[in-house]
Amino acid sequence: MSTCETCAVRNRAICSSLDGGEIQALSSMGRRRTVAAGEPLIWEDDDSLLVANVIDGVLKLTTSTEDGREQIVGVAYPSDFIGRPFGQTSRATVVALTDARVCVFARNDFDRFAREHPELEHKLLERTLAELDRTRSWMMLLGRKTAPEKIATFLLDMSDRYGDVSACTTFRAPAKLFTLPFSRQQVADLLGLTIETVSRQFTKLKQDGVIGLPSRREVEILNRPALSALAG
Amino acid sequence: MSTCETCAVRNRAICSSLDGGEIQALSSMGRRRTVAAGEPLIWEDDDSLLVANVIDGVLKLTTSTEDGREQIVGVAYPSDFIGRPFGQTSRATVVALTDARVCVFARNDFDRFAREHPELEHKLLERTLAELDRTRSWMMLLGRKTAPEKIATFLLDMSDRYGDVSACTTFRAPAKLFTLPFSRQQVADLLGLTIETVSRQFTKLKQDGVIGLPSRREVEILNRPALSALAG
DNA sequence: CGATAACTTGACGGCGGTCAAGCGGCGTGG
DNA sequence: CCACGCCGCTTGACCGCCGTCAAGTTATCG
Numbered sequence: 001m002s003t004c005e006t007c008a009v010r011n012r013a014i015c016s017s018l019d020g021g022e023i024q025a026l027s028s029m030g031r032r033r034t035v036a037a038g039e040p041l042i043w044e045d046d047d048s049l050l051v052a053n054v055i056d057g058v059l060k061l062t063t064s065t066e067d068g069r070e071q072i073v074g075v076a077y078p079s080d081f082i083g084r085p086f087g088q089t090s091r092a093t094v095v096a097l098t099d100a101r102v103c104v105f106a107r108n109d110f111d112r113f114a115r116e117h118p119e120l121e122h123k124l125l126e127r128t129l130a131e132l133d134r135t136r137s138w139m140m141l142l143g144r145k146t147a148p149e150k151i152a153t154f155l156l157d158m159s160d161r162y163g164d165v166s167a168c169t170t171f172r173a174p175a176k177l178f179t180l181p182f183s184r185q186q187v188a189d190l191l192g193l194t195i196e197t198v199s200r201q202f203t204k205l206k207q208d209g210v211i212g213l214p215s216r217r218e219v220e221i222l223n224r225p226a227l228s229a230l231a232g
Numbered sequence: 233m234s235t236c237e238t239c240a241v242r243n244r245a246i247c248s249s250l251d252g253g254e255i256q257a258l259s260s261m262g263r264r265r266t267v268a269a270g271e272p273l274i275w276e277d278d279d280s281l282l283v284a285n286v287i288d289g290v291l292k293l294t295t296s297t298e299d300g301r302e303q304i305v306g307v308a309y310p311s312d313f314i315g316r317p318f319g320q321t322s323r324a325t326v327v328a329l330t331d332a333r334v335c336v337f338a339r340n341d342f343d344r345f346a347r348e349h350p351e352l353e354h355k356l357l358e359r360t361l362a363e364l365d366r367t368r369s370w371m372m373l374l375g376r377k378t379a380p381e382k383i384a385t386f387l388l389d390m391s392d393r394y395g396d397v398s399a400c401t402t403f404r405a406p407a408k409l410f411t412l413p414f415s416r417q418q419v420a421d422l423l424g425l426t427i428e429t430v431s432r433q434f435t436k437l438k439q440d441g442v443i444g445l446p447s448r449r450e451v452e453i454l455n456r457p458a459l460s461a462l463a464g
Numbered sequence: 465c466g467a468t469a470a471c472t473t474g475a476c477g478g479c480g481g482t483c484a485a486g487c488g489g490c491g492t493g494g
Numbered sequence: 495c496c497a498c499g500c501c502g503c504t505t506g507a508c509c510g511c512c513g514t515c516a517a518g519t520t521a522t523c524g
Binding site for chain 2: 063065086092118124125126128129132133136137139142144192232
């Protein structure tokens with residue numbers, strides 16, 4: 001039995017392509033589970049056994065070198081799809097950044113179901129293409145931007161992500177004040193920097209009056225044009 | 233009228249999902265064209281009007297900052313699919329690195345056709361997922377690897393890409409000697425380095441006897457284990 | 465054979481990484 | 495309620511990698 005009807009992401013996740021009967025069939029294959037902050041869900045280079053929809057919370061996708069250097073290669077928010085369908089192994093580790101709820105499926109089951117439901121595959125394709133676009137623009141940041149540019153770009157990105165949709169349904173105003181789901185180290189892993197450089201750049205922006213830092217995880221945008229100019 | 237039956241990538245491109253009648257319909261919508269080395273095919277932030285299959289040649293996908301810094305975010309080889317279906321704008325510029333032949337479609341036509349042919353969309357999905365995997369592992373390189381590690385990783389990557397399939401159909405032996413489709417500047421744009429750093433690292437590897445450089449575009453792998461060790 | 469572009473090499477400096485110490489907020493336990 | 499300790503973060507000093515600028519060299523093509 002399922003709670004799909006009342007699911008918070010019912011109309012945004014790839015499931016939105018399915019009608020009542022179909023979603024019943026899909027939900028009978030999956031199950032909900034919670035992932036505590038810091039807890040892994042999928043391991044890099046492991047057999048790809050799981051795929052999932054994110055219902056609530058934020059998770060990071062990372063890859064690591066043998067000597068322990070880490071790079072965050074993606075971030076999954078509610079309604080995002082995670083895992084590697086149609087492939088033997090997962091190429092990224094998935095770890096929850098906040099307490100999270102996900103809707104997990106055995107990859108084999110999901111693959112079979114998806115191939116029988118083209119509308120679902122289409123939604124997944126659109127999502128994957130959009131994710132590839134985002135990933136590629138992040139490559140630009142990693143390969144060619146300086147530390148101040150990286151930080152500014154990141155903050156604007158977060159501000160948009162946590163924007164307010166209340167005013168208007170089509171336009172989402174960027175948030176002035178928001179809470180980061182990342183620690184300083186995780187920001188560093190996202191931007192290809194060290195924690196010290198991240199800290200110094202935050203302090204610099206605060207001193208220059210561009211941002212405020214009410215608490216460790218909170219950021220307030222005080223001078224958006226300045227931040228945009230810095231973003232490169 | 234079409235030459236799909238004799239197309240060099242007929243069995244590897246996404247078209248391989250289509251039967252005779254279907255491919256006839258698709259090919260009637262598209263046309264072949266050549267793209268000279270250095271010539272662009274798609275522009276960043278332009279309306280996404282074109283998609284294409286690569287028949288022959290190599291193309292680069294790039295994004296640029298306003299002040300002219302460039303990052304190569306992808307490389308398309310024969311049988312690869314390029315362009316942005318199901319989206320209003322293309323987020324990368326596509327430029328031919330070598331003289332190339334492509335099979336182009338108006339995006340609108342392609343989108344409509346794809347939605348009517350789930351097997352084609354499935355192939356496209358598998359390709360996109362694989363490309364996302366590759367792109368993410370490249371993020372690791374851009375964000376966390378040093379210049380020597382980047383160069384070593386790049387050369388091993390190229391060696392695999394140009395491997396010989398003659399010996400065995402399932403296993404592709406990495407190439408000892410191969411010709412780069414990239415100039416030094418393009419290698420720099422791929423790795424997030426400057427042309428000078430690329431040049432110096434090549435020279436260093438040559439001096440150390442790890443590689444040979446018979447000509448500007450050719451590379452010979454002399455000590456693969458050493459290169460693997462350097463790749464990080 | 466000359467012109468031009470692509471590449472190499474050298475000198476130098478700055479950005480950001482490394483190492484180390486200090487700070488502060490929060491939770492725990494006395 | 496306060497003392498303490500821990501962990502995440504900040505700050506400082508230093509330095510090395512790699513970017514910048516400039517000159518020299520080698521391929522390529524008309």
